[in-house]
Structure formats: structure tokens, C-alpha cells
Amino acid sequence: MGKVIEVTAAGKRRQVFIEYKRIKNLWMRMGENGSLKISCARSVSDAQIREFIASREKWIFKAEASTEKKEESCSYGSGNEDAMWLGRRLPVSCVKSARDYMSVDENGIVYHLREDTDENRMALFYREASKQLLYMIKERRGDLDSMICQTYGKPLPRLTLKYMTSRWGSCTPAKAHISISVRLIHFSPVCLDYVLLHEYVHMLEANHSKRFWAYVASYMPNYKEAEKMLKS
Numbered sequence: 001m002g003k004v005i006e007v008t009a010a011g012k013r014r015q016v017f018i019e020y021k022r023i024k025n026l027w028m029r030m031g032e033n034g035s036l037k038i039s040c041a042r043s044v045s046d047a048q049i050r051e052f053i054a055s056r057e058k059w060i061f062k063a064e065a066s067t068e069k070k071e072e073s074c075s076y077g078s079g080n081e082d083a084m085w086l087g088r089r090l091p092v093s094c095v096k097s098a099r100d101y102m103s104v105d106e107n108g109i110v111y112h113l114r115e116d117t118d119e120n121r122m123a124l125f126y127r128e129a130s131k132q133l134l135y136m137i138k139e140r141r142g143d144l145d146s147m148i149c150q151t152y153g154k155p156l157p158r159l160t161l162k163y164m165t166s167r168w169g170s171c172t173p174a175k176a177h178i179s180i181s182v183r184l185i186h187f188s189p190v191c192l193d194y195v196l197l198h199e200y201v202h203m204l205e206a207n208h209s210k211r212f213w214a215y216v217a218s219y220m221p222n223y224k225e226a227e228k229m230l231k232s
Contacts, residue, residue, distance in 0.1 A: 005046060009036070009053050010060040018049065026052050030063040032165055074186045076125035078118045083109050083125070086132075087188030087229075094121070102128045129185035130161050136192060137180065144200045147219065154203045168230055169195040171202035178202075187229055194226035 002019040015035045020042040026049070027039040038049055053060075077083035077092030084090075090108045097112035102124050113120050137159055145156050155176040164170075164181040168191075171178045178199045184192050197220050205212035216223050 005049070007036075007050055007053055010057050010064065016049070016053065028053070028056060028059075029166065030060070034064055036060070074183050076122050077109055077111070078121060084186040085109065086185065087191075100124055104128070126163060126182050126185075129182050133161055133180065133182060133185055133192065136189065137196065140193065140196055144196060148200045148203060152204055157200070157203060169199040171199040173203050173206055176203070188226075191226045191229055194220060194223050194230075197223070 002017065005016050005018065007014055007016055012034055015031075017031060017035060017037045019037065019039050021039050023039060023041060025040075026044065029037050031037045036053065038052075040049065073084060075081050075083050077090075081092065082089045083092050085104060088106075090104070092109045092111065094111040094113055094116045096116075097114060099112070100114060100120065101112045103110045103112070109125075111121055111124060113124070141159065148154065149156050154173075157171070157176045157178045159178050159180065161182045162179045163183065164179070165183070168181045168184060169179060178196075180192075180195060180199070184195060197216060201212055201215045201219075204215060220226075
């Protein structure tokens with residue numbers, strides 16, 4: 001349960017989505033289109049939330065700049081922009097077609113659309129991205145199932161793809177469910193390798209403890225290189 005308020009922060013009018021939890025501190029993260037997401041106890045007043053946001057203006061500026069840079073890295077070829085596909089920058093073109101489909105090769109991406117709109121391009125791009133990533137995940141999960149789940153007596157997770165903007169993956173160990181962001185299609189395959197491993201390790205360690213990172217490093221010594229790509 002929660003609510004939405006509006007504030008002016010870092011020079012912009014923003015929506016603030018407030019989620020009430022049984023926690024002591026206030027936590028803030030950047031949402032879509034410059035919105036903010038606050039987690040806090042129900043006893044925290046709107047005035048305290050506004051004061052907290054005002055105290056974090058420098059963080060908001062940095063977070064927004066980082067989000068804008070990430071959006072540039074996750075281009076699907078809107079308008080005349082190039083698209084990013086598995087770490088490669090590809091030119092984009094569109095042709096009129098009786099049915100909607102997309103072709104990808106080393107020369108670029110061609111949208112075949114009945115109606116060329118950004119909405120249609122985005123929907124088609126991530127539909128094809130889901131197919132590509134599901135194929136890649138199927139190729140990779142056998143080793144992870146064996147090395148992590150079977151070795152430590154954990155159930156094999158159900159893997160699904162979602163369009164996520166605030167994280168690259170998530171894991172719910174109690175339900176043996178891992179979600180992977182379809183936006184990983186924009187990055188080098190090593191980034192998918194890292195995110196899959198990261199979420200599989202959460203089947204062993206729910207939080208980001210020293211033991212968690214020791215597991216990750218033991219399976220992927222160069223994981224920080226992929227992590228850096230996703231943060232750039």
C-alpha cells in the first residue's frame with residue numbers, strides 16, 4: 001500500500017511513489033521519466049519525505065544523468081537512431097510490409113511494419129529480443145543448473161523474461177523463480193552470463209554478503225568487467 005505525491009526536485013516537477021514498509025530509514029530510487037520511489041515507515045509524514053528529497057538533490061541529478069546514459073545504451077532504433085543489439089551498434093531502417101517482423105544481421109536491423117511508429121518498433125524489437133534471449137538462456141542454464149542448484153541441492157529455477165528498467169534481474173529463492181530483463185539484449189553476451197550467474201547465486205545466498213560475492217567470483221573471476229558495462 002502507498003500513495004503518490006508531486007514535488008519539485010533537481011529543477012523538475014516529479015511524481016513520487018511512496019511505499020510503506022516496516023523499516024526505520026527512508027530509501028529512495030529513481031523511477032521512469034524522472035519519477036522517484038520512496039520506501040519508508042507509515043509514521044513518516046509528507047513533510048519529512050519532502051525534506052528528505054530536498055536533501056538528496058545532488059543524488060537525483062547524478063541518478064538522472066546515469067538513467068539518461070543507460071537509455072542511450074538501450075536504444076531500439078527510434079526515429080533515425082542506431083540500435084544496440086548484443087553489444088553492437090547497428091543502423092536501423094524500416095520498410096512497408098503486409099505483416100510485422102524484424103530482421104537482424106551484421107549490416108543492421110530492418111523493421112518490416114504495416115505502420116511505422118515508435119510504439120510498434122519498440123514492441124517488435126523486444127518481442128524479437130525475447131526470442132533471442134530465451135534461446136541464449138536455454139544454451140547457458142544447463143551448466144548453472146548443474147554447478148549451483150544440483151551441487152547444493154537447490155530446486156531448478158523457473159526463468160522468465162520481463163521488461164525491467166530498474167534492475168537487470170531478480171530472484172525469489174522461496175519460489176525458485178528468476179526474472180531476467182529483456183533489455184540485456186542491448187549488451188554483450190557476457191552481461192547475460194553475469195546476470196544469470198548473479199541471480200542463480202541468490203538461490204544460495206539471498207543477500208549481497210561477502211559469501212555471495214565469493215561465490216560469484218569463484219564461477220566468474222572477471223564478473224566486474226560485465227558489471228561495469230551494465231553500469232556505464
